[in-house]
Amino acid sequence: MTLRRILFALAVLSVGVLVGFPAIRLLQADPETPSTGPRTPAAPAAVETVQIGADGPPPADPIDVPDLVDLSNQRVIVAREVDRAVVYVEVELGTGYARVQTEAGSGIIISPAGYVLTNAHVVARATEATVILPSEKREYRAEVVGTDPTTDIAVLRLFEVGVAEDEPLPVASLGDxxxxxxxxxxxxxxxxxxxxxxxxxxxxxxxxxxxxxxxxxxxxxxxxxxxxxxxxxxxxxxxxxxxxxxxxxxxxxxxxxxxxxxxxxxxxxxxxxxxxxxxxxxxGEVRRGYLGVEVFPMSRADAREAGMPDVRGVLVTRVVSGGPAARAGLQPGDVLLEVGGRAVDEPNQFQSRLAMYSPGQEIDLAVWRGGAERSLEATLTDPRDPSLEDWFASTPAAGGPATGPQEEEVSRTEAPDWGVRFRDLARDERRRFEEGAFVESIEPGSAAELDGLPRGTVVVAVENQRVSTAEEARIALARLARMDRPALLRVRRPDGRTAFYDLASPFVD
The missing domain is CATH 2.40.10.10 (Trypsin-like serine proteases)
Incomplete structure (x- = not known):
């Protein structure tokens, strides 16, 4: 027993030595490189320092988180109040149907006299209209007072308001x-x-x-x-x-x-x-004031050319001779910054701001010219102003091109197989689009009209081949017509956006 115990103890000791040696070896200093003092760490490799995130305080001050119950209660209050003045609009469509056809939309009561605000497209085909106040279960026949297709706004008037001792109509509160x-x-x-x-x-x-x-x-x-x-x-x-x-x-x-x-x-x-x-x-109609200008969005290149410190406003590309803008001193190349004290940074904002004014009203204009801001004052006119006749005649609604050079001679040509008339870009258009062929007119019933190519756009490529002039566009389309092939056109719209139009071969039924 004693010998067995001695052999067992020797075996355990041997295993401990064998297992422990590597661990101890790792913890000891290398005998070939004896330590001579504290070791100096190697210098790290040079790296570029990049700032992540903005310095300074947070962009918004901390706020108290609103109580969700309070927020919910506020919505309930708003819904209760607004619900009474928002109505259901149902219209009967014109004749020509086997049975009565109806369409439905919504409206807003804006006057105790029974006037209701809605969309023009809701009542565009109406022969009769019915307005229902769902929360009060009241129903009225209504007539269309007038529509404005340019803003898609219409007004209805309720019949028999106040008859039979009806309660006053609920009227919506209008904000800013x-x-x-x-x-x-x-x-x-x-x-x-x-x-x-x-x-x-x-x-x-x-x-x-x-x-x-x-x-x-x-x-x-x-x-x-x-x-x-x-x-x-x-x-x-x-x-x-x-x-x-x-x-x-x-x-x-x-x-x-x-x-x-x-x-x-x-x-x-x-x-x-x-x-x-x-x-x-x-x-019974919208009487809207006109200024007599055409504008385009501003680009960084435009701002640099005008000497502006930042990109804002809209670029005046045309001023109608003798019109309100010309009489106020506005010039092509001016940058229009404000209309009536409100900033306008896109053509649609300019249109919307101008639409707030009537003929005869005076408006303040802020413009950038010659490296400085200037103030002008214009008196708006109506479409019957003789100075605007040629301008309106050159618009798509009047059957002419959307824009056009007034005193500058440019080359024109036609792609008769496709039903398109092109012209070269005028000087102010080249500043905006650089190159391309302006779509001046579309022949009714042509391949271009059937596939939706709009007038007033600029063709910049035909089948991925760049187009710089009207003649290049004609040649490219003529070649495709001879091959009986469709044409994929890349165009720039007046707002600067790019669109594609796939024109079917003009010889395909």
């Missing part, structure tokens, strides 16, 4: 859309899918949104409030309201491939809608 801010909470109220007075919630996603072609009119004024509150068919004409219960917009459209809500809804600012409504009620 110029005070809206991106990120602000809003509610959309209307009757989507005929679901009367439905509320959805969201925020103001953007302001001054244009270039959507949501309004089908040559002189469309698109200066929309964008929201992610759900907007669906039937919401049109309804209210966009803030958390104070004030109407700040008239719900008009959504951007969607399906036609249903995808988080991109648009409303006409109430300040513009109010001016349009007042004119329709007073005159």
């Amino acid at each position: 859309s110029d005070e809206l801010q991106v990120g602000e909470t809003v509610l959309a109220v209307g009757s989507p899918f005929r679901l009367r007075n439905s509320f959805t919630s969201g925020i103001v996603s953007a302001l001054g949104r244009g270039g959507l072609n949501a309004i089908q009119n040559e002189f469309a004024i698109e200066d929309f409030i964008q929201t992610d509150a759900a907007i669906n068919p039937g919401n049109s004409g309804g209210a966009l309201v803030n958390l104070r219960g004030q109407v700040v917009g008239v719900v008009t459209a959504n951007a969607s491939e399906t036609g249903f809500a995808e988080g991109y809804g648009f409303a006409v600012p109430i300040n513009l809608a109010r001016v349009v409504a007042e004119s329709l009620i007073r005159y």
Whole structure:
């Protein structure tokens, strides 16, 4: 027993030595490089120092987080108050149908006299209209007082208001859309899918949104409030309201491939809608003042050329001779910064701001010229002003080109197989587009018209081949016509955006 215990102890000791040796070896200094004192660490490799994030205090001061119950209660209060003044609009369509056809939308009561604000497209084909106050179960027949296709705004008037001792109509409180801010909470109220007075919630996603072609009119004024509150068919004409219960917009459209809500809804600012409504009620039409200029967006190159410290305003490319702008001293090449004390940084903002004024009104203009700001004053006129006759004659609505050189000779040519008349770019257009062929006119029934090529655009490429002049565009299209091939055109629109048009061969039925 004693020998066995001795052998077992020797075996355990041997294993301990074998296992422990490597660990001890790792902890000992290298015998070949005896330590002579504290070791100096090697210098790190040089690296570039990159700042991540901005210095300084946070961009917004800390705020108290609102009580969710209080916020919910505020929405309930707003919904209760606004609900009474938002109505359901149903219209009967014109004759020619086997049975009565109806369409539905929404509206906003804006006067105790029975005037209702809605969209022009809601009542565009109406032969009869019925307005229902869902919260009060009241129903009225209505007539169309007037429409403004350029802003998609219309006004209805209710019949028999106040008859049979009816209670006074609930009237919406109208806010100031110029005070809206991106990120602000809003509610959309209307009757989507005929679901009367439905509320959805969201925020103001953007302001001054244009270039959507949501309004089908040559002189469309698109200066929309964008929201992610759900907007669906039937919401049109309804209210966009803030958390104070004030109407700040008239719900008009959504951007969607399906036609249903995808988080991109648009409303006409109430300040513009109010001016349009007042004119329709007073005159039965919109009487809008005209300045007699054409403008384009500003680019960085334009700002540098004008000697501006930053990019703002819109570039004046044409001033109608003898018109209000010319009489006020405005010149081509000026940068228009403000209209009536409000900044205008896009052509659609300029249109919308100008649309707030009537003929005969004076407006203050702030312009940049010669390296400095200047102040001008213009008196607006109406379309009957003789000085504007040629200008209106050159617009698409009057059958002419959208813009055109007034005193500058340019080359013109036609692509007869496709039904397009081109011209070279004028001097001011070359500043904007650099090169391309201006689409001056489209022949009715032609391949170009059937496939939607619009006048007033600039063709910059045909089948991926750059086009610099009208003649180059004609040659490229003639070659494709001889080969009986379609033509893919890349064009620049007046707002500067790029679009593509696929024209079928003109010889294909």
